[in-house]
Amino acid sequence: MGKSRFIELMAKSMGKTATEAELAELEVFFKQFPEYKRMHQVTDTLKGNTGQLNESKQKNISEKLEELWYKIKASNEAPVIYIETEQPKPAFKWQWAAAAILVLGMACSLFYIREFKQRDEAARLVMHTIHIPYGTTQKLVMPDGTKVTLNAGSEFTYPETFSKNTREVSLNGEGFFEVTKNPKKPFLVHTKKLTVKVLGTVFNVKAYNDDKTTETTLLKGKVKVELKNNPEKTIILLPNEKLMVSNNLPQTTAVANHNVNVAKIEYQVITLPRVKPEEIKETAWLDNRILFTNELFEDVAKQIERKYNVQVAFEDQALKTEQISGLLDQEPLQKAMQIIEMTTPFQFRIEGSTIYLSRKEKQN
Incomplete structure (x- = not known):
């Protein structure tokens, strides 16, 4: 049934001019779309509240509504599957014409409300995933205004629109x-090993x-961390605290040459030293x-790979366990390796995008 046919039948029904066949056609529509039955009942009750206008105003409104009626009738519509007989169009009583226009307005409002809800639900299902290449960082602003800075080598997934109850x-x-x-x-950050839950913090x-x-370092506010392999365990962090969770925790470890199993540390909370903001190594x-x-040379090597977009190859595996200290700022790669070389017994060569590390040969 087209829009104009629906309005016409509603108007005739309320104006008491509809034939039995037209009323039957309207009833079939109501069975298919029961929500419009309620509109019919509402507008039918509203029809009796319009009798206080004088005759000249009624005639003026009737003429304008009739003009609007024919504009609606002349507008583009979906094809209809009924045959409409040619009949003289009766003059519309302004009361039920107004009710018919009200029905159209209510129907349009219902359509747009549903359309908005559907689009909102669809937006929540749209997920964005971005990959940050080595050698770069990227800043984002979430739908709620939250600011996120992503380090090199990161993969980050977020929705087009957050849900009503959470931001995940x-x-x-x-x-x-x-x-x-x-x-x-609450704002939730999901990782492979844990979920960080906050209300507003840094x-x-x-x-x-x-x-x-996997590490969580709190600078401001308060966060709650839930471990994926132990959901009932929650850890509350306060400012200047860091949580460290093992990514690959073995079940047991042999101690020396004895068959003794010792408990492993699944996670650890440490308090960071009080230093200037620019001296916090975690940020x-x-x-x-x-x-x-x-720190182990092996761990620092991973940071070098991300910062300089290179690969580090240890030709001497023992170098991985060397403990080193230092600061790499804006130095180019060659200079950065020379800084580390000053305090660590190794030598390096750069071939393309790969750094090869080997034990420094002892001089006689």
Whole structure:
């Protein structure tokens, strides 16, 4: 049934001019679309509240509504599957013509409300995933105003529109979050090993799958962390605290040559030293720096790969366990390696995008 036919039948029904066949046609429509039955009942009751206007105003409104009626009738419509007989169009009584226009308005409102809800639901299902190449970082602003800075080698997934109750994103890599406060909609960061839940705060999450640990460092506010392999266990972090969770935790470890099993540390919360903001190594990457203190060469090498977009190859595997300290700022790759070389017994060569590390030969 076309729109104009529906309006015409509604108008005739309320104006008491509809034939039995037209009433039957209208009833078939109501059975298919029962929500319009309620509109018919509402407009039918409204029809009796319009008798207070004088005759001249009624005639004026009737003429304008009749003009609008024919514009609606003349507008583009979907094809209809009924045959309409040619009959003289009766003069419309302005009361039920007004009710018919009201019905059209209510129908359009219902359509647009449904359309908006459907688009909103569809937007929540649209997910964006971005990949940050080595050698770069990227800043994003979430739909709620939350600011996210992503480190090199990260993969980040977020929805087009957040849901009504939560704001949820997923991270494989490293991200610095400045979350817009909203007590009614917690912000959740999902990683492979844990979920960080906040209401509004500033924190850093380092969750590369190929790192030994997943780390959450809190700078402002308060966060709650849930471990994926132990959902009932929650950890509350306060400012200047860092949570470290093992990514690949073995079940047991042999101690010396004895068959003794010892408990492993699944996670650890440490308090960061009180230093200047620019001296916090967990967030040094935001300024394109690498700050490391007594860290394994193997772990520092991964940071070098991400910062300089290179591959590090250890020709001497023992070098991986060397503990090194230092600061790499804006130096080019060659200079950065020379800085580390000053305090560590190794030598390097660069071939293309690969750095080869070997033990420095002892001089006689």
